[in-house]
Amino acid sequence: MSKTILIVDDSDSLRQVVNIALSGAGYNVIEACDGRDALSKLNGTKVHLIVSDVNMPNMNGIEFVKQAKQLPQYKFTPVIMLTTENQQSMMEEGKKAGAKAWMVKPFKPAQMLQAVSKLLSI
Amino acid sequence: MTLDLSSAISTFLSESKELLQEMEDGLIELESELDEYHRGEVINAVFRAIHTIKGSAGIFGFDHVVSLTHIVETTLDALRLNQILLDKDLISAYLSSRDLVETLVELAVEEIEPDDSTKIQVNELIASLSNYINNENEEDRILKDQPADIGTVESNSKWHLFFVPNENVLRNGLDPFAFLYFLSNEVENLHIDTFVTSLEQTHTFDPESNYFSFHAVFDSDKSSEEIAEIFEFIQTEANISIIPPNSSYQDIFNALGQFPDSASAVSMLENSQSLPTNYIDSIKSGRSELETSDDSSPSDTNSQPKSNQQKIHQSKTLRVEALKLDRLIDQVGEMVITGARTNLLAHETGNETLIEAMSLLERLVENIRDSSLKLRMVQIGETFNKFKRVVRDIAQELGKEVELSIEGAETELDKTFVEKVSDPLMHIVRNAIDHGIESPDVRKQNGKDATGTLTLRAYHDSGSIVIEIKDDGQGLNKERILDRAIERGIITPEQTLADKEINLLIFEPGFSTAEAVTNISGRGVGMDVVKRNIESLRGSVEVESKQGLGSSISIRLPLTLSIIDGFMFSVHDANYVIPLDTVVECLELHEVVPEEDIQDKNYINLRTEVLPFIRLRSLFGISEKIDHSRESLVIVQFGTLRAGLVVDSLKGEFQTVVKPLGRLFEGLKCISGATILGSGNVAIILDVSALIKSAISVYESLEIKQ
Numbered sequence: 001m002s003k004t005i006l007i008v009d010d011s012d013s014l015r016q017v018v019n020i021a022l023s024g025a026g027y028n029v030i031e032a033c034d035g036r037d038a039l040s041k042l043n044g045t046k047v048h049l050i051v052s053d054v055n056m057p058n059m060n061g062i063e064f065v066k067q068a069k070q071l072p073q074y075k076f077t078p079v080i081m082l083t084t085e086n087q088q089s090m091m092e093e094g095k096k097a098g099a100k101a102w103m104v105k106p107f108k109p110a111q112m113l114q115a116v117s118k119l120l121s122i
Numbered sequence: 123m124t125l126d127l128s129s130a131i132s133t134f135l136s137e138s139k140e141l142l143q144e145m146e147d148g149l150i151e152l153e154s155e156l157d158e159y160h161r162g163e164v165i166n167a168v169f170r171a172i173h174t175i176k177g178s179a180g181i182f183g184f185d186h187v188v189s190l191t192h193i194v195e196t197t198l199d200a201l202r203l204n205q206i207l208l209d210k211d212l213i214s215a216y217l218s219s220r221d222l223v224e225t226l227v228e229l230a231v232e233e234i235e236p237d238d239s240t241k242i243q244v245n246e247l248i249a250s251l252s253n254y255i256n257n258e259n260e261e262d263r264i265l266k267d268q269p270a271d272i273g274t275v276e277s278n279s280k281w282h283l284f285f286v287p288n289e290n291v292l293r294n295g296l297d298p299f300a301f302l303y304f305l306s307n308e309v310e311n312l313h314i315d316t317f318v319t320s321l322e323q324t325h326t327f328d329p330e331s332n333y334f335s336f337h338a339v340f341d342s343d344k345s346s347e348e349i350a351e352i353f354e355f356i357q358t359e360a361n362i363s364i365i366p367p368n369s370s371y372q373d374i375f376n377a378l379g380q381f382p383d384s385a386s387a388v389s390m391l392e393n394s395q396s397l398p399t400n401y402i403d404s405i406k407s408g409r410s411e412l413e414t415s416d417d418s419s420p421s422d423t424n425s426q427p428k429s430n431q432q433k434i435h436q437s438k439t440l441r442v443e444a445l446k447l448d449r450l451i452d453q454v455g456e457m458v459i460t461g462a463r464t465n466l467l468a469h470e471t472g473n474e475t476l477i478e479a480m481s482l483l484e485r486l487v488e489n490i491r492d493s494s495l496k497l498r499m500v501q502i503g504e505t506f507n508k509f510k511r512v513v514r515d516i517a518q519e520l521g522k523e524v525e526l527s528i529e530g531a532e533t534e535l536d537k538t539f540v541e542k543v544s545d546p547l548m549h550i551v552r553n554a555i556d557h558g559i560e561s562p563d564v565r566k567q568n569g570k571d572a573t574g575t576l577t578l579r580a581y582h583d584s585g586s587i588v589i590e591i592k593d594d595g596q597g598l599n600k601e602r603i604l605d606r607a608i609e610r611g612i613i614t615p616e617q618t619l620a621d622k623e624i625n626l627l628i629f630e631p632g633f634s635t636a637e638a639v640t641n642i643s644g645r646g647v648g649m650d651v652v653k654r655n656i657e658s659l660r661g662s663v664e665v666e667s668k669q670g671l672g673s674s675i676s677i678r679l680p681l682t683l684s685i686i687d688g689f690m691f692s693v694h695d696a697n698y699v700i701p702l703d704t705v706v707e708c709l710e711l712h713e714v715v716p717e718e719d720i721q722d723k724n725y726i727n728l729r730t731e732v733l734p735f736i737r738l739r740s741l742f743g744i745s746e747k748i749d750h751s752r753e754s755l756v757i758v759q760f761g762t763l764r765a766g767l768v769v770d771s772l773k774g775e776f777q778t779v780v781k782p783l784g785r786l787f788e789g790l791k792c793i794s795g796a797t798i799l800g801s802g803n804v805a806i807i808l809d810v811s812a813l814i815k816s817a818i819s820v821y822e823s824l825e826i827k828q
Contacts, residue, residue: 010170010174011137011174011177011178012133012134012137013130013131013133013134013137013178013181013182014174014177014178014181016127016129016130016133017127017130017178017181017182020126020127020130053177055170055173055174057170076294076295082177091357095357095358098358099357099358100354100355100357100358101354101355101357102354105176105177105180105181106176106177106178106179106180106181106188107180107181108181109181118355119355
């Protein structure tokens with residue numbers, strides 16, 4: 001069974017690229033445009049991995065991950081955070097919220113695939 | 123790996139344009155006075171826009187876009203941390219960056235390498251923006267260097283790593299030893315001390331819990347990021363501090379402060395004997411200070427701007443392809459026609475229940491028509507907002523001070539109009555600033571405020587939307603307009619014109635009163651194109667002007683182009699439709715005109731108002747006459763003009779699906795389209811504004827003869 005990945009980013013084009021790359025590698029992809037949207041899409045769906053941007057309208061990535069981690073079903077779902085801010089404080093906060101890995105934008109789709117497969121195999 | 127990203131790239135293009143528009147709106151807003159909170163929010167919005175573009179552009183490998191957006195993002199980041207000041211020059215630099223980013227994005231999407239002049243512009247901008255932060259960086263470095271200088275000691279030449287996995291690490295499926303094993307492969311001279319800290323009593327021992335913590339000392343020429351990467355996936359489950367060689371005492375002290383159980387951390391450090399004893403002693407004695415300091419506060423202050431962002435961007439919208447919408451409206455149009463036909467057939471049967479059911483269905487169809495037409499309606503505010511930038515730029519270029527005020531931004535109109543009306547508006551706005559509003563000195567001499575005001579206003583008025591562009595400048599100069607019109611051969615010196623007509627001369631082709639041709643307006647093209655464009659949308663233009671006080675140009679457009687509420691009447695067995703909103707009232711002709719005058723009179727006295735009227739039979743060249751007592755007079759209004767239309771009989775309200783006429787009929791005056799009736803016959807839709815004008819001109823030419 002192919003694994004399902006939720007991608008949360010406010011940029012349509014970024015989501016599309018990640019979607020193309022991940023679907024091409026055989027994953028199921030669900031897209032959400034911000035934290036609030038992502039939470040509503042989680043709602044019971046089996047998700048193996050979450051990829052989330054930090055800087056988003058409505059609900060930012062950190063807040064979203066915090067809330068998602070409170071739902072029993074997603075407590076152990078690994079999270080990759082995407083950001084262009086390679087800042088210690090943001091990573092610190094993301095870590096507290098429960099993110100497993102960080103990916104600094106811009107990244108190549110191949111890098112994303114590598115990180116995803118690494119995380120899903122642990 | 124190659125991926126087909128073409129669809130994503132086109133998304134990127136439209137997304138970038140939207141974001142750049144947001145950025146521009148934000149920047150213009152920043153120019154005005156804002157309170158601290160609001161200002162921070164706007165800067166954040168601008169930052170996020172450019173940040174998103176940079177992120178996406180990087181993925182597509184659009185390097186030119188990335189390099190420019192990077193510097194913009196960096197300076198904006200410094201700005202939101204109040205490290206640099208936002209002045210007019212910086213805003214201008216941002217605005218030009220916005221334009222350049224747009225160009226670069228467009229080029230990148232087309233896979234065209236930017237030309238040299240663009241590249242030079244980019245480099246200049248990058249250089250000037252870098253100036254802002256380079257100054258900043260130097261100061262920053264000085265600040266950072268000072269404490270570091272004090273603490274560095276040569277003796278701590280090794281890496282230190284504190285690794286304290288939490289109690290649940292094993293339960294969560296992570297093995298701390300795997301990470302240490304990985305570390306041992308990556309670094310040299312690794313020495314690890316293991317501590318069992320929290321195990322106190324054997325009966326509370328849980329075999330699934332972790333009780334170990336580690337302190338590692340090693341040599342490595344890797345960067346601290348690379349070392350941190352090794353522990354990337356266990357970050358959430360452990361406290362990790364990496365202290366590079368030659369770190370200051372402060373760094374070590376701070377790193378230790380992150381541990382909940384700092385006593386054990388210190389003993390780890392002591393056991394390893396890799397630090398000078400005076401360090402250990404200082405740490406031990408400094409511990410009391412450590413307990414009071416709260417290290418969570420810096421990250422808290424950092425989260426502040428993040429939560430502010432959530433307040434912008436609330437309205438929920440759905441993006442739909444315009445083509446799909448057009449198809450829907452087409453289909454609704456067909457449904458309206460078929461509905462009318464079915465209704466007709468139902469009436470023929472005389473079946474009461476069927477007729478009742480039909481009328482219910484018709485009402486539903488009407489509702490569907492209205493709501494699907496509303497889908498095409500967009501607020502004009504977005505179009506108006508673009509002018510903030512235009513007004514600012516033009517005013518700056520001409521050395522004038524102009525304030526733009528926007529009214530009725532929430533007024534809705536058809537999306538097709540929005541696209542087509544924005545060019546004409548641009549011309550009018552440019553003209554208003556260039557010719558209308560005086561320079562600050564002249565304004566002061568005339569006792570006006572140095573800053574001119576340009577008002578863009580939109581409102582609904584009897585079935586049409588009116589867009590008004592009003593300035594408080596010098597107004598139109600009638601003598602100069604007349605002189606110029608005579609000079610250009612548009613009118614003859616003998617002609618006497620009403621004020622309204624003089625004003626309309628500015629829309630004649632080849633007309634220009636500006637003494638000097640500037641590169642903003644006054645090339646003599648433009649205003650006539652404006653008029654033509656608007657008339658092609660079945661709209662009209664009116665000008666009002668008061669010498670010395672300003673002028674105002676009103677564009678009047680129908681609400682929609684596709685389906686309208688029509689009013690049907692017949693002339694010589696053919697059916698005609700006019701928009702219902704233009705009908706004021708209907709009268710029996712013989713009741714308002716005396717029998718003896720009925721043939722040659724062209725106006726009536728309607729409640730003391732002189733009202734010209736036109737006989738559609740004679741307009742259409744039908745010589746056959748009918749009994750006057752059967753003729754009706756339909757009074758129509760368009761804008762401020764009124765006239766009467768004499769028709770054979772009235773048919774009443776009719777839902778009209780506007781079908782454009784073929785090219786053959788393009789040149790015909792007074793006809794704007796056609797529609798299909800329930801019976802399958804075709805009815806002609808008349809252009810009311812043209813009809814009124816021809817009625818007025820017939821009346822006036824007769825007046826002059828008499």
